Amino acid sequence: MKQSEYDQYYLNFSNTVIWPAFHYRLDLVQYQREDYDGYCRVNEMLAERLKPLVNDDDILWIHYYHLLPFAADCRKLGMKNRIGFFLHIPFPTSEIFNALPPRKELLEKLCEYDLLGFQAESDRQAFIENLALVTTVEDLDDDRIKAYNKPVTARVYPIGVEPESIRELAEGPLPPKLAHLRDKMNGQLIISVDRLDYSKGLTERFQAYETLLENYPQHRGKIRYFQIAPTSRGDVQAYQDIRHELETEAGRINGHFSTLEWTPLFYLNQHHERSLLMKIFRHCEVGLVTPLRDGMNLVAKEYVASQNPNDPGVLILSRFAGAANELTSALLVNPYDRDGVAAALDKALSMPLSERKVRYQEMIAVIKKNDILHWRQSFLTDLKNPF
Numbered sequence: 001m002k003q004s005e006y007d008q009y010y011l012n013f014s015n016t017v018i019w020p021a022f023h024y025r026l027d028l029v030q031y032q033r034e035d036y037d038g039y040c041r042v043n044e045m046l047a048e049r050l051k052p053l054v055n056d057d058d059i060l061w062i063h064y065y066h067l068l069p070f071a072a073d074c075r076k077l078g079m080k081n082r083i084g085f086f087l088h089i090p091f092p093t094s095e096i097f098n099a100l101p102p103r104k105e106l107l108e109k110l111c112e113y114d115l116l117g118f119q120a121e122s123d124r125q126a127f128i129e130n131l132a133l134v135t136t137v138e139d140l141d142d143d144r145i146k147a148y149n150k151p152v153t154a155r156v157y158p159i160g161v162e163p164e165s166i167r168e169l170a171e172g173p174l175p176p177k178l179a180h181l182r183d184k185m186n187g188q189l190i191i192s193v194d195r196l197d198y199s200k201g202l203t204e205r206f207q208a209y210e211t212l213l214e215n216y217p218q219h220r221g222k223i224r225y226f227q228i229a230p231t232s233r234g235d236v237q238a239y240q241d242i243r244h245e246l247e248t249e250a251g252r253i254n255g256h257f258s259t260l261e262w263t264p265l266f267y268l269n270q271h272h273e274r275s276l277l278m279k280i281f282r283h284c285e286v287g288l289v290t291p292l293r294d295g296m297n298l299v300a301k302e303y304v305a306s307q308n309p310n311d312p313g314v315l316i317l318s319r320f321a322g323a324a325n326e327l328t329s330a331l332l333v334n335p336y337d338r339d340g341v342a343a344a345l346d347k348a349l350s351m352p353l354s355e356r357k358v359r360y361q362e363m364i365a366v367i368k369k370n371d372i373l374h375w376r377q378s379f380l381t382d383l384k385n386p387f
């Protein structure tokens with residue numbers, strides 16, 4: 001792949017058009033027709049590379065927004081295999097999607113898949129509503145529709161985690177340096193782990209924590225908030241901007257509230273191994289997961305799965321994350337409401353053990369039922385068996 005093709009396909013159309021638009025940030029969309037053309041050319045190239053490797057009885061399971069038109073390119077090459085697609089991010093409502101110039105082409109190409117998987121019912125409905133605006137949609141049965149004279153099944157498959165492996169990772173001892181640091185903290189810990197991305201609501205989260213310290217001064221000196229946010233897509237300007245903004249906010253909040261003995265906020269722009277993160281989750285009293293928009297957000301499920309059943313922490317979760325449809329026993333919040341998030345933090349920090357246990361048991365039951373194996377098997381079973 002040439003550098004220019006990579007730029008148009010990945011940096012530009014995928015990450016400055018689809019990603020911001022599908023996360024409801026039209027203000028960050030930078031559409032250029034040549035970038036869309038490059039996106040399509042790379043999908044065509046990938047289909048051509050795949051064709052010699054595929055047998056007639058193979059099924060294909062395609063993932064992520066980088067490959068929305070991929071099935072259409074496979075069909076052009078004569079491939080009649082069953083092809084499924086899973087969208088890990090939200091699908092936007094028509095008010096957002098209609099702003100994308102190639103919306104009709106993308107929707108028609110998506111209908112070349114036999115099975116479309118979405119994280120939540122709202123995403124599935126948004127896809128169908130968008131489709132109905134550009135062509136006739138006929139309802140068939142069992143989540144099947146017909147559009148562009150093609151039958152396609154659109155169904156919800158909320159992605160899960162491996163709760164048992166997470167529990168095993170979390171139960172192991174903390175590394176000595178971290179164990180020593182945890183002992184020195186002598187207070188309640190709030191943890192957030194995210195990619196450095198504007199969709200995660202990090203600035204709003206910092207401001208909500210500041211509101212907690214202002215409105216609930218009894219917590220000052222007794223809590224610490226750790227935000228781990230390693231850089232992602234650092235060559236995209238919007239991601240450079242959010243990093244600078246977070247560094248500024250963290251410095252301002254610490255400058256206002258810190259004492260000689262206490263620093264309220266630790267912002268770490270570093271990658272940490274997953275095995276270590278699960279242990280950290282287990283030792284933090286509050287998991288703060290407040291994206292502005294997220295397809296699922298597996299960090300929320302990982303935080304719950306890592307907890308000690310006899311003394312679990314409390315999950316605070318944005319109602320705009322797909323996980324909120326399943327983890328209804330979390331403290332659900334509007335991430336744009338800093339006072340509401342601050343109140344939820346206060347409630348979580350003072351929640352009695354009995355209530356924490358009940359909420360944990362309700363959430364872990366859902367996580368175990370809808371784990372990653374169930375997600376995989378459900379999708380593949382439906383893909384293998386024509387309706």
